[in-house]
Amino acid sequence: MLHTVNKSPFEKSTFESCLNHARPGDAVLLIEDGVYGAVKGTAVSGQVAKFNGDLKLYALGPDLAARGIKDASLMEGVSVVDYGGFVDLVAKHDVSQAWL
Amino acid sequence: MKFGILVNEGPYTHQASDSAYQFTKAALEKGHEIYRVFFYNDGVNNGTRLTVPPQDERNIQVNWSELGEKYKLDLVVCVAAAQRRGILDESEAKRHGKNADNIAPGFRISGLGQLIETGIECDRVVAFGD
Numbered sequence: 001m002l003h004t005v006n007k008s009p010f011e012k013s014t015f016e017s018c019l020n021h022a023r024p025g026d027a028v029l030l031i032e033d034g035v036y037g038a039v040k041g042t043a044v045s046g047q048v049a050k051f052n053g054d055l056k057l058y059a060l061g062p063d064l065a066a067r068g069i070k071d072a073s074l075m076e077g078v079s080v081v082d083y084g085g086f087v088d089l090v091a092k093h094d095v096s097q098a099w100l
Numbered sequence: 101m102k103f104g105i106l107v108n109e110g111p112y113t114h115q116a117s118d119s120a121y122q123f124t125k126a127a128l129e130k131g132h133e134i135y136r137v138f139f140y141n142d143g144v145n146n147g148t149r150l151t152v153p154p155q156d157e158r159n160i161q162v163n164w165s166e167l168g169e170k171y172k173l174d175l176v177v178c179v180a181a182a183q184r185r186g187i188l189d190e191s192e193a194k195r196h197g198k199n200a201d202n203i204a205p206g207f208r209i210s211g212l213g214q215l216i217e218t219g220i221e222c223d224r225v226v227a228f229g230d
Contacts (some may be wrong), residue, residue, distance in 0.1 A: 006116065008226075032115040062122075063115075072133070083126035090224050091101050098227040100108065 001026045002093035006100070009044045014099040016047070024054040029081070029089055031060040035067060042077040046055040052077040060086060102129050104218035105137040109230030110145035111160035117146055120136040120228035121190050122165055128171050133159055137164075138215045139207075143229070144187045147177040149204035168206035175207045175215050187188070 003022055009015040015037045018028060030038050037048060038059040048057070052075070061080045064071075071080060081089065090096050105124050109116035114198055139146050151161045168175045177187055186202070189209050193201040203209060219225050 004226075006119070022201060045183055083122045084130060087127045087130055087132065090103070090127075090226055096224060096226050098229070100227065100229045 002089050002096045003028045004096065004098045005030050005037065006032040006098070008036040009032040010042075011034060015044070018097075018099045019048065019051050019055070020029045022051070022055050025056075027089060027093060029057045029058040029060065029086060031063055031086070032079060033067075035063045035069060036058045038064070038074050039069060040073060045075055048075060058085070058089065101223045102133045102135050102221065104135050104222035104225040106215065106218075106225060106227040106229075107137060107139045107143035107146060108141045108227065109141040113142065114230060116228040116230060117143070117160050118158075120226075121160065121167065123228070124173075125167060128167075134171065134173055136214065136218045137168075137177055138218055139175070139177045139181075140212075140215065141178075141181055141187070141229070144177045144182045144185055147175065147182070147204050147207040148187055148202045150202045153154070165204050165206045173206070176210050177203070177207055178215070179209050179211050182209055199217060 003018045005015045005018050007014050024030060057078045058081050059078055061082050105120055107117060107120045111117045128134060146161060146164055153159050188198055188201045189203040190201045192209060
């Protein structure tokens with residue numbers, strides 16, 4: 001299953017809910033303000049790191065760029081994809097769950 | 101693969117409308133089929149032709165109409181959500197005694213059944229919203 005999260009973890013708890021409900025092997029794609037959840041050294045990054053490995057984490061490149069977040073600021077294990085990669089992730093997983 | 105897109109947020113609110121548009125465009129460019137784009141709740145505001153954003157800014161509404169025309173997309177606005185927000189086509193305007201309609205080119209007004217059908221017919225449904 002693919003999960004998408006579009007809000008910052010410092011604004012809403014959808015990323016946390018997503019992490020707690022996702023199953024091992026699931027993919028989580030951070031988009032829009034959700035990409036703040038992929039930054040290392042934040043108040044939530046320790047929590048996120050616990051799921052790293054069981055879950056595959058992705059962040060949308062154009063949304064990172066729009067917020068001035070460089071690849072070097074990302075947590076280990078986060079893969080950056082563009083919109084085409086987003087489409088591929090949806091196609092690859094049988095269900096997409098948007099945590100709105 | 102056959103995709104359905106659900107847009108629950110209006111233009112210029114946060115980013116959902118833009119994300120949905122970029123995703124739809126990328127999917128089409130990869131050769132996927134977009135079975136339908138369903139605009140629900142505040143998402144119906146993407147379907148008024150009366151928006152006039154500054155000329156040096158993206159025009160979200162026109163983007164949808166142009167993409168719709170290029171790929172013959174089925175852009176559907178939920179009727180109940182549209183009525184509440186003043187999005188009317190000619191027949192809806194007439195039916196409710198309004199003196200104008202504002203539905204954008206390429207959009208059509210229909211019911212929630214179209215969303216259910218999208219879920220049944222598509223391999224994937226992707227939701228964008230707030």
